[in-house]
Amino acid sequence: MATIQPDEISNIIRKKIRNYNKRFKIETIGTVLKVGDGIARIYGLDKIMAGELINFADGTIGIALNLEPRNIGAVMMGQGTNVKEGSIVRATGRIAQIPVGSAFLGRIVDALARPIDGQGEIQSEKNRLLESAAPGIIARKSVFESLETGLIAIDSMIPIGRGQRELIIGDRQTGKTAIAVDTILNQKEKSVYCVYVAVGQKASSVAQVFSTLKKNDAMDYTIIVAATADAPATLQYLAPYTGATLSEYFMYKGQHTLVIYDDLSKQAQAYREMSLLLRRPPGREAFPGDVFYLHSRLLERAAKLNDQMGGGSMTALPIVETQEGDVSAYIPTNVISITDGQIFLSADIFNSGIRPAINIGISVSRVGSAAQSKAMKKVAGQLKLELAQFAELEAFSQFSSDLDQTTQNQLARGKRLRELLKQPQASPLSLPEQVAIIYAGTNGYIDDISLEKIHSYIVGLKQFLTNTKIEYVKTLEKTKNLDEITTNLLKQCLDDYSKQFAEKNFTEV
Structure with a gap:
């Protein structure tokens, strides 16, 4: 039997002492004092930061929002039904x-970027803070590139540029989401990544948007962030920031992104609910005093970065719902003052059968023609002028029955131009198609066509350009300019098509 010598034992002990490494793990632990309605009051987390993530004993995640002398107020990112008074809470330090x-493209996620589409986990490349500072003035560049929506009324008269913030505002059921979805559809093959944020929507509405995008192969470049109506107020409050953070990843890589917040009225309501439960004092119209900051720190993150920063852009299209068209209410005025213009949708115009129901009179883009191609600038100026004259004449003609021939001609053309602006849902038009349609309207090609046949004229013209006059389409897509050569090609197209359309209609008659 082998015997162990005392010096061997002492050598082993000395070796263990030499290799002993002091590793302390310090945890900040608190106790739940009170819990209810998704809000927890916690004692003991003295070193916690504002906006820090905390872990409850049952696995629920929370965010510390109110840092008070005796306790902190935290919101829970879930139902938190198993969180009780006396439960342990751990600070994460994050x-x-x-x-x-990019693995998020094509997926539907919740407000914490967790997949909810049943397609498995998402392998993320890195993490980003939900609330990060907006790019400074030096890091930005003037907006100059067009972000085409595919809608004639917008691209010609209320143009949106890459890096702009354009508000879509109007009553419910006036087509706000339709404009946003059409804009996403029109980014196909344009190297623009899209993020659609649904806040407080019905799950069926989100499913409908997903179905439209999927059917048109738009999910390949789109992420949907959903915080539906049955989600806790906390998640509805956070969802827009999640959308902005997912978009920023692409922007800072030098790519172009479009983020749609549908809609910020519901985010404001969710934030109001949270704030009142946290006992923050209400301000104007009973909203929390910092509700302006809620939206400004979100929308200011949209930008066109300069070349040193990679030249990426993030375009924001926030949606706000009004009551009875009241744009002077609290949340609408807040967001109007933060954004670079607004597209106002009117219920009266919608009910009169004009879709999209855009009220051109109070819609504006503060970037303007800087965000338009040269070709669109040339044709849009004439369109705006003729529509403005038509609006004045239409109002005047209501009080007079005896009109001269010139006035009658102007009224007839104005009605036809208004018909040109009508566009079915989920059918965005390319730049060559829009230019051709506007040019046809402002240069007399449709003056002799009856109002009922304007739509069939446009449908036929689109097919004619695609199938027969591909040279014009390719030239305009390449140059983006309506120079002499392109104008002659367009005139030839319209002459040939108008002759063909007239013969077809004469035969049918």
Whole structure:
């Protein structure tokens, strides 16, 4: 039997002492004092930061929002039904952040970027803070590139540029989401990544948007962030920031992104609910005093970065719902003052059968023609002028029955131009198609066509350009300019098509 010598034992002990490494793990732990309505009051988390993530004992994640002398107020990112008074809470030392990356494209996620489409986990490339500072003035560049929506009324008269913030505002059921979805559809093959944020929507509405995007192969470049009506107020409050964070990943890589917040009225309501439960004092119209900051720190993150920063852009299209068209209410005025213009949708115009129901009179883009191609600038100026004259004459003609021939001609053309602006849902038009349609309207090609046949004229013209006059389409897509050569090609197209359309209609008659 082998015997162990005392010096061997002492050598082993000395070796263990030499290799001993002091590793302390310090945890900040608190106790739940009170819980209810998704809000928890916690004692003991003295070193916690504002906006820091915390873990409850049952696995629920929370965010510390109110830092008070005796306790902190935290919101729970879930139902938190198993969180009780006396439960242990651990601080994480991390400010609220989510995973980001190109693997999110084509997926539907919740407000914490967790997949909810049943297609498995998403392999993220990195994490980004949910609330990060907006790019400074030096990091930005003037907006100059067009972000085409595919809608004639917008691209010609209320143009949107890459890096702009354009508000879509109107009553419910006036086509706000339809404009946003059409804009996403029109980004196909344009190297623009899209993020659609649904806040407080019905799950069926989100499913409908997903179905439209999927059917048109738009999910390949789109992410949907959903915080539906049955989600906790906390998640509805966070969802827009999640959308902005996912978009920023692409922007800072030098790519172009479009983010749609549908809609910020519901985010404001969710934030109001949270704030009142946290006992924050209400302000104007009973909203929390910092509700302006809620939206400004979100929308200011949209930008066109300069070349040193990679030249990427993030375009924001926030949606706000009005009551009875009241744009002077609290939330609408807040967001109007933050954005670079607004597209106002009118219920009266919608009910009169004009879709999209855009009220050109109070819609504006503060970037303007800087965000238009040269070709669109040339044809849009004439369109705006003729529509403005038509609006004045139409109002005047209501009080007079005896009109001269010139006035009658102007009224007839104005009615036809208004018909040109009508566009079915989910059918965005390319730049060559829009230019051809506007040119036809402002240069007398449709003056002799009856109002009922304007739509069939446009449908036929689209097919004619695609099938027969591909040279014009390719030239305009390449140059984006309506120079002498392109204008002659367009005139030839319209002459040939108008002759063909007239013969077809004469035969049918």
